[in-house]
Amino acid sequence: MKLTVPIQLRWSDLDAYAHVNNARMLGLLEEARISAFWQRDDESAPAGATTAVIDTSPTSATLTLIARQEVEYLAPIPYHRDPVEIELWIGRLGGASIEVCYEVFPPAGTEPRTCYTRAATTIVLVDRESGKPRKMTARERTAWEPYVEAPIVFKHSRG
Amino acid sequence: MKLTVPIQLRWSDLDAYAHVNNARMLGLLEEARISAFWQRDDESAPAGATTAVIDTSPTSATLTLIARQEVEYLAPIPYHRDPVEIELWIGRLGGASIEVCYEVFPPAGTEPRTCYTRAATTIVLVDRESGKPRKMTARERTAWEPYVEAPIVFKHSRG
Amino acid sequence: MKLTVPIQLRWSDLDAYAHVNNARMLGLLEEARISAFWQRDDESAPAGATTAVIDTSPTSATLTLIARQEVEYLAPIPYHRDPVEIELWIGRLGGASIEVCYEVFPPAGTEPRTCYTRAATTIVLVDRESGKPRKMTARERTAWEPYVEAPIVFKHSRG
Amino acid sequence: MKLTVPIQLRWSDLDAYAHVNNARMLGLLEEARISAFWQRDDESAPAGATTAVIDTSPTSATLTLIARQEVEYLAPIPYHRDPVEIELWIGRLGGASIEVCYEVFPPAGTEPRTCYTRAATTIVLVDRESGKPRKMTARERTAWEPYVEAPIVFKHSRG
Numbered sequence: 001m002k003l004t005v006p007i008q009l010r011w012s013d014l015d016a017y018a019h020v021n022n023a024r025m026l027g028l029l030e031e032a033r034i035s036a037f038w039q040r041d042d043e044s045a046p047a048g049a050t051t052a053v054i055d056t057s058p059t060s061a062t063l064t065l066i067a068r069q070e071v072e073y074l075a076p077i078p079y080h081r082d083p084v085e086i087e088l089w090i091g092r093l094g095g096a097s098i099e100v101c102y103e104v105f106p107p108a109g110t111e112p113r114t115c116y117t118r119a120a121t122t123i124v125l126v127d128r129e130s131g132k133p134r135k136m137t138a139r140e141r142t143a144w145e146p147y148v149e150a151p152i153v154f155k156h157s158r159g
Numbered sequence: 160m161k162l163t164v165p166i167q168l169r170w171s172d173l174d175a176y177a178h179v180n181n182a183r184m185l186g187l188l189e190e191a192r193i194s195a196f197w198q199r200d201d202e203s204a205p206a207g208a209t210t211a212v213i214d215t216s217p218t219s220a221t222l223t224l225i226a227r228q229e230v231e232y233l234a235p236i237p238y239h240r241d242p243v244e245i246e247l248w249i250g251r252l253g254g255a256s257i258e259v260c261y262e263v264f265p266p267a268g269t270e271p272r273t274c275y276t277r278a279a280t281t282i283v284l285v286d287r288e289s290g291k292p293r294k295m296t297a298r299e300r301t302a303w304e305p306y307v308e309a310p311i312v313f314k315h316s317r318g
Numbered sequence: 319m320k321l322t323v324p325i326q327l328r329w330s331d332l333d334a335y336a337h338v339n340n341a342r343m344l345g346l347l348e349e350a351r352i353s354a355f356w357q358r359d360d361e362s363a364p365a366g367a368t369t370a371v372i373d374t375s376p377t378s379a380t381l382t383l384i385a386r387q388e389v390e391y392l393a394p395i396p397y398h399r400d401p402v403e404i405e406l407w408i409g410r411l412g413g414a415s416i417e418v419c420y421e422v423f424p425p426a427g428t429e430p431r432t433c434y435t436r437a438a439t440t441i442v443l444v445d446r447e448s449g450k451p452r453k454m455t456a457r458e459r460t461a462w463e464p465y466v467e468a469p470i471v472f473k474h475s476r477g
Numbered sequence: 478m479k480l481t482v483p484i485q486l487r488w489s490d491l492d493a494y495a496h497v498n499n500a501r502m503l504g505l506l507e508e509a510r511i512s513a514f515w516q517r518d519d520e521s522a523p524a525g526a527t528t529a530v531i532d533t534s535p536t537s538a539t540l541t542l543i544a545r546q547e548v549e550y551l552a553p554i555p556y557h558r559d560p561v562e563i564e565l566w567i568g569r570l571g572g573a574s575i576e577v578c579y580e581v582f583p584p585a586g587t588e589p590r591t592c593y594t595r596a597a598t599t600i601v602l603v604d605r606e607s608g609k610p611r612k613m614t615a616r617e618r619t620a621w622e623p624y625v626e627a628p629i630v631f632k633h634s635r636g
Contacts, residue, residue: 008326010345010349011348011349011352012345012348012349012498012500014493015493016491016492016493016495017222018493021489022185022189022225022228023185023186023188023189023489025185026181026182026184026185027182027328027330029182030181030182030329030330031328031329031330034329063176065232065235066181066232067231067232067315068229068230068231068232068313068315069181069228069229069230069232070227070228070229070230071227071228071229072226072227073224073225073226073227073228076224122315154227156226156227156281167485169504169508170507170508170511171339171341171504171507171508173334174334175332175333175334175336177334180330182330186487186489189488189489190487190488190489193488335540340503340507340543340546341503341504341506341507343503344499344500344502344503345500347500348499348500381494383550383553384499384550385549385550385633386547386548386549386550386631386633387499387546387547387548387550388545388546388547388548389545389546389547390544390545391542391543391544391545391546394542440633472545474544474545474599
């Protein structure tokens with residue numbers, strides 16, 4: 001199952017070419033990821049948010065560290081008044097890591113539905129005390145499994 | 160030959176964990192890349208800047224588009240009062256594209272010389288008029304060849 | 319008449335205190351201002367957008383320069399999942415300048431309706447060619463007059 | 478006594494007009510302020526840093542909240558390869574508050590020495606436990622008094 005998260009662009013995301021700056025893209029993906037996976041303590045969880053079983057607050061026992069990111073820019077993203085759509089899912093559940101995959105699309109209802117950007121982020125669960133990776137728990141695995149889909153295939157590979 | 164560019168961190172680069180936010184890293188790499196490759200019209204070029212043969216101004220005939228970025232986060236980056244050092248070089252000169260490789264280190268003189276981050280950016284030369292990739296010129300190739308070194312090998316690969 | 323613009327916060331707007339960073343606030347006000355005053359060439363203007371008579375594109379004959387900003391932080395802004403509300407209006411129409419006033423509130427429906435921030439921005443109309451301020455046209459003045467309300471009164475004054 | 482802090486611009490500070498974006502200016506002032514006033518626990522303090530007697534870490538007993546900022550943009554700031562110079566001093570020491578004043582200039586040695594921006598920030602010392610302003614201590618007052626100079630006079634006043 002894939003989650004679709006609307007993300008509002010800002011004028012300050014644009015560069016002098018009037019396109020979303022490539023360096024800002026990781027910030028937009030971060031917004032989508034947090035929106036989908038964030039532990040909501042004091043709010044009723046919106047639909048699709050049941051994946052959120054990690055407490056990512058600065059005082060939590062678990063750190064979620066980013067180990068790796070790969071981004072492929074397929075088409076420049078112009079300013080859109082309506083939120084762009086970021087689809088995200090889990091490409092792989094490892095022993096202590098998760099690969100989150102993303103595809104960025106124009107606002108809902110826009111034709112053609114150009115895929116602007118594809119990306120993947122590897123997140124490692126780290127024990128705050130020891131600073132070492134820790135095993136994913138059964139509860140976490142169970143919560144995340146419904147969101148596992150085939151990992152993203154990048155158009156361009158290196159080498 | 161590799162270039163070493165000092166990049167000053169800002170407090171606003173840090174996240175709630177007091178480490179450089181992963182999404183900000185692309186901005187720091189962008190600073191280093193522009194500093195090394197930027198066409199300097201009205202200034203005497205500093206040492207190592209002779210690679211700069213592309214006019215990247217918004218009115219130039221050539222756009223340099225980012226097609227792909229890969230970033231590997233090896234160790235969290237704490238705040239440093241002195242500029243961190245970003246080493247960069249060209250990993251590959253293609254027909255219409257360049258792969259820029261980076262390694263991010265602590266400020267000069269810091270021991271141990273931890274490699275915090277490794278990254279690679281694929282840049283495509285695009286003709287502004289047609290919007291299509293254009294061949295690298297002989298002049299560009301000659302200017303860049305001294306900076307070609309072995310492409311970065313990432314520690315973690317997907318799959 | 320005041321305009322109310324919903325602005326979505328981002329996690330990256332927060333600082334290590336988990337409040338919206340004061341320096342980011344000007345960016346949020348900029349979003350609200352552009353959203354309200356932006357010239358929409360190819361879209362049907364939403365309600366309240368008829369103020370938008372300046373073409374702010376980089377090639378326009380008129381530059382809108384920010385001459386002055388004043389921001390008063392009345393209460394720290396925590397993260398809100400729903401967009402905060404920014405009310406804005408024109409506090410003063412000068413010969414070549416406009417004062418935009420803002421008040422920032424929690425998302426619609428939140429009680430109490432705390433005013434987090436009050437701010438005012440002075441914008442000067444500048445002729446791109448000459449670089450000098452230019453008179454507001456009658457058409458501009460007519461378009462903006464409905465949005466003129468009493469200028470903001472700041473709680474704290476200097477001196 | 479005024480402190481002079483060099484601040485390196487970034488390309489991402491520029492907007493589509495190729496000037497430093499007005500909203501980014503508060504971030505640059507923040508850099509200068511932290512650089513001058515930051516408590517340095519594990520480093521030998523640089524010259525002029527003896528003002529730094531507040532522990533601004535997230536776990537400190539004192540919060541330093543920004544209550545008010547005023548910024549006057551006198552001239553657009555183009556990109557400079559060398560750091561711009563931010564002069565800062567204390568315009569007023571209140572019972573529980575400090576007004577920091579700033580003037581932003583081109584890099585050292587640049588002629589003419591245009592004053593790009595003038596600004597003032599009011600900081601309030603707040604007790605973290607109670608959330609209320611707390612009195613400045615005698616030690617703090619003594620440390621800061623050498624940096625008190627006449628408060629900034631803004632060119633444009635409201636009203």
